[in-house]
Amino acid sequence: GQNIDQPTEMTATEGAIVQINCTYQTSGFNGLFWYQQHAGEAPTFLSYNVLDGLEEKGRFSSFLSRSKGYSYLLLKELQMKDSASYLCAVTDSNYQLIWGAGTKLIIKP
Amino acid sequence: ETGVTQTPRHLVMGMTNKKSLKCEQHLGHNAMYWYKQSAKKPLELMFVYSLEERVENNSVPSRFSPECPNSSHLFLHLHTLQPEDSALYLCASSQSTEGRYEQYFGPGTRLTVT
Numbered sequence A: 001g002q003n004i005d006q007p008t009e010m011t012a013t014e015g016a017i018v019q020i021n022c023t024y025q026t027s028g029f030n031g032l033f034w035y036q037q038h039a040g041e042a043p044t045f046l047s048y049n050v051l052d053g054l055e056e057k058g059r060f061s062s063f064l065s066r067s068k069g070y071s072y073l074l075l076k077e078l079q080m081k082d083s084a085s086y087l088c089a090v091t092d093s094n095y096q097l098i099w100g101a102g103t104k105l106i107i108k109p
Numbered sequence B: 001e002t003g004v005t006q007t008p009r010h011l012v013m014g015m016t017n018k019k020s021l022k023c024e025q026h027l028g029h030n031a032m033y034w035y036k037q038s039a040k041k042p043l044e045l046m047f048v049y050s051l052e053e054r055v056e057n058n059s060v061p062s063r064f065s066p067e068c069p070n071s072s073h074l075f076l077h078l079h080t081l082q083p084e085d086s087a088l089y090l091c092a093s094s095q096s097t098e099g100r101y102e103q104y105f106g107p108g109t110r111l112t113v114t
Helices: none
Strands: A004-005 A009-013 A018-024 A033-038 A043-050 A053-057 A060-065 A070-074 A086-090 A097-099 A103-108 B006-007 B010-013 B016-024 B032-037 B044-050 B053-057 B064-070 B073-079 B087-094 B109-113
Touching: A004 A097, A009 A018, A009 A086, A018 A033, A018 A103, A033 A060, A033 A070, A043 A060, A043 A070, A043 B064, A060 A103, A070 B064, A070 B073, A103 B064, B006 B087, B010 B016, B016 B032, B016 B087, B044 B073, B053 B064
Parallel strands: A009 A103, B010 B109
Antiparallel strands: A004 A018, A018 A070, A033 A043, A033 A086, A053 A060, A060 A070, A086 A097, A086 A103, B006 B016, B016 B073, B032 B044, B032 B087, B044 B053, B064 B073, B087 B109
16 A cells, blocks of 8 residues: 655754654555645645755755655755655555655644 | 635535535636545546536436536535535536546535534
8 A cells, every 4th residue: 555654743943953754555656745734824836856865945854765665855944934844755656655654743932 | 816706605404305506617628526525535627518518427426417518617416415424515617528627626515504
């Protein structure tokens, strides 16, 4: 079967750096997405990786290793507003999107 | 504002009621989706429409009935629901159904079935 694994919950301190990992086992691979979802709100797109390596976008970066079935989202200079759930999703060989359950990130002052 | 709106935002209904959820996208996208989101579970894809044609139905019970009258509007008709159907129902749209395109989500309808 197809599976996306990410930690259920993480805690970090304001101003620090946090890395949220995502591992996947899917039938084929055609890209990996990260979305952010604040409590009670819609998920919003953060990043898309289809090639190996690091993509940087401001305070957020996303890394992909296709050979390891692994990605991470790196958040720098954490702010209280970064408290949210972070969803990892992979597009399989049929271009269907497979979603992880999300990682709830709690930022403490 | 993501360009996708949903109404109502909150809905409480009894198991014998009939109600409808509405979604509208203002992005000119060709694909629209219904998802169910339950606590601590992955997003569950319910229905996918491409240019008003249903392309996927992931074994959803018949008490959920989608309707897509045009590429900008999507409805989810609900009848004789069960308490376990209580969840957040999200609508999304994307440029096409190919999974390489990011999806834009509406704010969701929080449904409670009593």
